[in-house]
Amino acid sequence: MRTEIALGLLFSGCSGTGAGADSVPTGPITLADANNYHFSGSLNVPVVTTASARDVAIDWGQVTQDIQCHTVDPAADIDTVGLVRFGALTQAQVQAGLSSNDLQQADMSGYVQYQNDAAGTSTTLSAMSFFGTPVDVTSEYVQGGGTYLLLLATGTTPGVGARTLAFLDPEDASTNTAVTVASGCGVLQFTADLHSLSSAPVGADLSVDWSGVTADGQGNPIDDAKIDGLLLGYYEGQTVADIEGDFLNLESRATTLYSLPLTGGTSADLTLATAGTQVFTGFSGDGLWMLALTCSRCYNPAPPFLTLLTPPTGA
Amino acid sequence: MYQNRRRRFSYAGVVAVAAVAGCDGEGLRPNGISELQATVSEVIPTVVTVSWKTDTALTGHVVFGASGELSTPEETVASTEHSAILLGLPASTDAEWTVVMSDGHSETGVVNTGTLPNTLPSVTATGTHDEYTVTSVLGGVTGPAILDPQGRFVWFYPDSHGLDVYRARLARDGKSVLYNAANVSGTPSDSSVIVRVSLDGTEESEIPVPLLAHDFVEMEDGSIVAMAVEFRDAGSDTGDTGAASQIRGDKLVQIAPDGTQTDLWSSWDCFDPATDIGTDQDAGWTFANSLEYDATSDGGSGAFELSLRNFSSITHIPRVPPTSGSRCDWTFGTTAATVTPDVPFLHSHQFQLLHANTTNDVGSMLIFDNAGMGNASRAIEYSFDPAQPVAHKIWEYDPSPSIFTFVLGDVARLDGGDTVVDFAVSGEIDRVTPAGAVAWRVNTALGYGFGFMTQTPSLYSSP
Structure with missing residues (x-):
């Protein structure tokens, strides 16, 4: 395929030959949908069945890797342990919504959390509360009460920093009152396709404009308001296949x-980007240059x- | 005939100040208008201040918006120096504005508003609405906010107190927004404050009010009456600690414009913790959760109405204490009630007493009912007469699918008969017709909710 060939040339250090890369811009780096990668991913959230209407102990001592395998x-x-209840959504619908980042607050019919101030690795449902209102386990955590999603997060800002998650499934027939959260x-589960994109040409102007981007890597409408970070990576001696194959360690x-x-x-000045104390001053080297727009508040970690x-x- | 002039003012990321006068070397132009400036606020980049001078003392106003649909109020005092704040503009928008003077002269420019913080939630809106929503954002970011009728944020001020903001109100001075920064999650905060922030966000002042709760109102004289938690000894020994146990009640605190604070009312003025026992006593006794000031009540002398979560009741507190009898002359709901609903509500939040006349409290009571249907919230309205022992339900709105708002919640009846229902921490606000049809709806992305809200047709109208 033409694009793959072109990108292959690009990755071997021959610049300016990819689709969309055949002209050097005189203005900022202008990004469009054709420049975006394709990401297909899904969440396979583990389910833990527990007793219904009873307090449950939650232990996350075995969580030594997050969903990005970090x-x-x-x-x-783990600073915050939250339990979200979705009143009218199934587990499959919640998984799909988390993956596509399009769940709404109104989908939620309850939320309680535990702040791990003591740096422990366990709590109970009855220790969770929200705005001073504790969870009444006997009436709020019951079979048929909804879909219960347990979130373990770094930081204390709701909706930010989720490291892993699990569904809790209260059933009348169960006597299990101990939840051990798995790593x-x-x-x-994901695949990332960086071969099919058109690389973006760079000129002398080290600013970038993504106002023309309309879709994210999954093909959903992009929400510029959620973009809160830019990454500019240089990969010496690596191929696009290397990055695709180890995408979570981008x-x-x-x-x-x-x-x-x-x-x-929808624009940024790349000369404001830093790597530690090193300020970006321009492109150099024979390796790959990658630019990503990130969303720290999205449950799906893919840029x-x-x-x-x-x-x-x-x- | 003087010609309109069109100038472009740009937003350059931080603040843009562009002076027209002198740009073309003419100084004072034939229309008598000079030194035009349009300044995008550095703090709230959807707010633009337009200033100009005239060669004679005049009054004027500014017409602005995508199609000139907005207008600042006409200045009340003729002057040669003028300034107006443009409110209601969305972010990242080219907005045309026209200074219109009382002598008929005018001058036009265009300004580009800046971007609001990307920490604000994504909001989806459907349907049509014609009011602004003054509210707060809770969750990933917190602060007072204003949504326009299209559901777009047109004003947001990120709070920096590390607390939650439950209530924001346009201040009566027409120049600022008032909001509370408090904590009702568990232990109330000693560091809670009432904050006044100028409309352009450049000036902030605060009044410390320890143990603030969810809500406050601004009175006609500019004073503020706020809910706060009050602890009193229960008078009994707890045994092991030897300390007297404490009861968590509530009080109303009046804060004068000079900051002087006076306690106006206490839960103990009307209720007895030994006999008036509601639900969830572990979290507090009365647990007040919303406040209204009803200027037309008590024959115009005014009264406070206070929702008590753990009583599932709303109590009526005349501004002028009665010479005899209870400090609360009626209580509607469950615990300590003098009027009970035929269909109970549970843990209600905001409410609105809709007077049928101006001489008494007869009319209807519109309530946000958090949990009267179990894990589903609704707006419910009762025919109300404080002299009658039972109030009968006359209307309700249950969204489909159902929403359970376990904290906060608000309702407002609009002049045309529609009702706005704020599902608060559930991140949804619905405008519904009397028949229950959804005319307008906004939703936030997961992780964000709203606080209480007020509806206003104009950001320039006095509350």
Whole structure:
């Protein structure tokens, strides 16, 4: 396929030959849907059946990896344990909604949380509360009461920082009152296609504009308001297949990874991006350059937008 | 005939100040208008301040918006120096504005508003609405906010107190927004405050009011009456600790414009913890959760109406204490009730007493009922007469699919008869017709909700 060939050339260090990369822009790096990667992913959230209308002990001491298979210290990294109840959605619908980031607050019919201030690895349902209202286990956690999703998160901001998750399924026939949350690696099933995208050409202007992007990597309408970060990665001696095959470690694989928090809008100045104390000053090297727009508040960790950049010849 | 002039003012990421006068070297133009500036607020980039001068003392106003549908109020005092704040503009929008003077002269420009923080939730809106919603955002970010009739955020001020914001109101001074920063999750905060922030977000002042609860009202004289938690000793020994146990009640605190605070009312003024026992006593005794000031009540002398969550009751507190009898002259609901509903409500939040006349409290009571149907919330309205022992349900709205709003919730009856129902922490606000049809609906993405709300047809109208 033409695009694959073109990208293959690009990855071997020959710039400016990919689709969309045959002209050097005079203005900012202008991103469009054709530049975006394709991501197909689904969540396979484990289900733990418990007794209904009874208090349940929750233990997350075995959560040593999150859904991106990154290492987790269950005591130090899990700050909030939340239980969300969806009144009218099935487990499958919740999984699909989490994957596509389109669940609404009104889908939820209850939320309680436990703040892990003591850096422990266990709590109980009855210890959870929200706005001062504790959960009445006997009436609120029952078979047929809805779909119950347990979220373990880093940080205390609701909806941000989920590391792993599990469905709790109260059943009258069950006597189980102990939930052991499994490690998150494997919950997220995905494929990332970076071969089919058109790389974005880069000129002298080190600003980027994504106002023309309409869809995210899953083909859903992109919500610019959710974009709150930009990553600019340089991958020395790596191929696109390497990155695709280890997509969840996109950040750790980078030779140099610049990041830039975004507060809104559809453009950014790349010279504000930093890698530690190192400020991005321009494109250089023979490796791959990747640009991603990220969403820290999305349950699906896949970047809504990700593309490869074609620096000008001789950069 | 003077010609309108069109100038472009741009937003450059932080703040844009563009002066027209002198741009073309003409200074004072033939229409007598000079030194035009349009300044996008650095703090709230949907707010634009337009200032200008005239060669003679005049009054004026600014017409603005995508199609000139908005207008600032006409200035009340003629002057040669003028300023107007443009409110109601969405983010990232080219907005045309026209200064219109009382002598008929005008000048036009265009300004591009900036972007609001991307920490705000995504909001989807369907249907049509014609009011602004003054509310707060809770969840991933918190602060007072205003939605326009299209469901777009047109004003947002991120609160920095590390507490929650439950209520925001346009202030009576026409220049600011009032909101509370408090914590009703478990232990109330000693650091809670009432905050006043200017409409452009550049000025903030606060009044510490320890143990603030969910709600407050601003009185006609500019004072504020707020709900706060009050602890009193139960008078009994708890044994092991040797300390007297405490009862968590509520009080109303009046905060004068100079900051002086006076307790107006206490739960103990009307109720007895030994005999008036509601639900969920572990969380508190009365647990007040919303407040209204009813200026037309008591023959115009005014009264406070306070919802008590753990009583599932709303009590009526005349502003002028009665010379005899209970400090609360009627209580509608379950615990300590003088009027009971034929269909019970449970843990209600906001409500509205809709007077049938101006001489008494007869009319109807519209209530946000958190849990009267179990795990489903609704708006419910009763025919109400405080002299009658039973109030009968006359209307209700249950959304489909059902929504369970376990905290907060609000209702408002609009002039045309529609009702706005705020499912608050469930992140949905519905405008429904008397027949229960949804005319307008907004939803937030998972992780965000709304606080209480007020509806207003104009951001320039006095509350």
